[in-house]
Amino acid sequence: IAPLVRKTPLVSSPALAKLSGSEITLKLENLQETGSFKPRGAANKILSLNPEVRERGIITVSSGNHGRAVAYVAHRLGLRALVFLADNVPANKLNAIQKLGAEVIVQGKTYEEASEEAYRLMAKEGLEMIHPYNDPAVIAGQGTIGLELLDEFPALDTVIVPLSGGGLLGGIAFALKSADPGIHVVGVSMERGPAMVESLRAGRVVEIVEEPTLADALAGNIHPCDYTFPLVQKTTDETVLVSEEEIASAMNFALEEHHLVVEGGGAVALAALISGKVKHLGKHVAVVVSGGNVDMSVLLKVAREHPSGR
16 A cells, blocks of 8 residues: 555654653654545555456445545546545535545435445445445554554554544554554544444444534444454453543644644544543553544634643
8 A cells, every 4th residue: 555655754742741751652644645544444445456346436435534535545546436425524525525536425414324325326336335444454454554653663552542433443453462462552532422432331333323523533323343343342452532622622732732733533542641531551652643634614713712722
């Protein structure tokens, strides 16, 4: 995937080190191609397909970032791509997907409703589904973040990762724990509709009600997750839920302290650290900043209402 994906920076955070008492580094996937970690998994899956399958076209359903990644990879490879979105997708993410030349279909009020229509069209037209998280090739692609962390931060003993469908956390944790099972993995979701965290607590996949949240990239139920759920169960040592206030504060912290534009879903790991909610914090900590595709009006509102970033 190297020709299509950046090796993103790993930067130290003196402000977070002072706050936490640990060495803190930020893995800046918000600086990835398309503004989130998603091209890693999308590229790995699409490049793994038989050329004849690729040429028929690819299809996906997304809350925004994955759709943009699929559109980007398809554009680079000259493939037809259809992206299904629910009508609650942020306008900036929809516009970005359209600019990459994908066929965008806005269908349904929720991710689940959009997904139903996407699978119906997939079957009708014989297209290949590029799932946002529940696919071994997608999970492996996201896991390259873990490989980069091992290469650049060998002292790592704790990683804090946003958690939704589990492709990101599962891939990173699999890579890290294959090298050192003692690395502590923390998954972070928002309090409003944390599907994977509620499922982990129940010991089975459960349905949640979608709620409006700054972390829109993490929203939605997690069906199917026959790959990611058992992987996350096996590799996650701790889960944390953060409030909307804590997410907003983390977004502004990134802006003020590091001059970084971070979306709500990309800021939840930061929020968990800043709020002191991580129970078992090691001495050498990596925080995955997973995306920066935030609407500017939202970011400006956050900056006005949370001027201290604390």
